[in-house]
Amino acid sequence: MTPEAVVYDIGNVLIEWNPERFYDGRIGREARLRLFEEVDLLGMNLSIDAGAPFKATVFDLADRVPDWADEIRMWYLNWIEMASPRIEHSITLLRTLRAKGVPVFALTNFGDDSFAYAQTQYDFLGEFDQAYVSGRLGCIKPDAAIYAAVEADCGIAAERLLFVDDKAENIAAAQARGWQGHVFAGAAGWARALVEAGLLNRQEAGL
Numbered sequence: 001m002t003p004e005a006v007v008y009d010i011g012n013v014l015i016e017w018n019p020e021r022f023y024d025g026r027i028g029r030e031a032r033l034r035l036f037e038e039v040d041l042l043g044m045n046l047s048i049d050a051g052a053p054f055k056a057t058v059f060d061l062a063d064r065v066p067d068w069a070d071e072i073r074m075w076y077l078n079w080i081e082m083a084s085p086r087i088e089h090s091i092t093l094l095r096t097l098r099a100k101g102v103p104v105f106a107l108t109n110f111g112d113d114s115f116a117y118a119q120t121q122y123d124f125l126g127e128f129d130q131a132y133v134s135g136r137l138g139c140i141k142p143d144a145a146i147y148a149a150v151e152a153d154c155g156i157a158a159e160r161l162l163f164v165d166d167k168a169e170n171i172a173a174a175q176a177r178g179w180q181g182h183v184f185a186g187a188a189g190w191a192r193a194l195v196e197a198g199l200l201n202r203q204e205a206g207l
Contacts, residue, residue, distance in 0.1 A: 015118075016083070052135075096205075
């Protein structure tokens with residue numbers, strides 16, 4: 001069945017998201033391993049994705065773990081360096097879909113204020129027909145509630161939604177509701193999936 005709309009994850013689909021790489025470059029791999037072992041930075045980020053305020057959450061953790069305070073604050077102060085670079089072919093595919101009249105949505109685990117900031121840094125984040133942001137919805141992938149919220153708002157049948165995400169568990173949760181899905185492992189593979197779905201031809205997909 002040809003999809004009616006395409007739903008994009010953002011991190012590691014449209015922009016690279018690799019905090020470990022950032023910290024390796026700033027403090028070295030050995031120190032980064034200790035930092036991530038001693039401080040639950042990923043859990044902190046998950047709470048931001050679920051709706052906690054970005055700066056206050058990061059700085060509160062820094063205050064509570066003074067030995068790593070400077071490194072923790074980097075999560076806020078240098079965040080855009082972690083969320084980079086752009087994945088240009090994937091962005092081009094998004095724009096090509098929209099130019100053909102295919103609705104394109106975002107479904108992302110992202111903090112409310114961090115997403116608003118990211119939109120000032122990345123022009124394409126303002127180009128979705130609708131952006132479903134976990135920090136605004138109060139639930140995160142792969143919770144079934146976030147997929148239900150998308151379905152209820154967009155009014156498109158689940159089986160007519162094609163979802164791309166880099167995490168297999170997020171795709172599996174969508175497919176359990178009847179969505180079509182593609183696990184992103186590179187823009188070329190995603191381009192081929194769009195051709196197979198009948199949304200783009202090979203030239204349009206850059207193949």
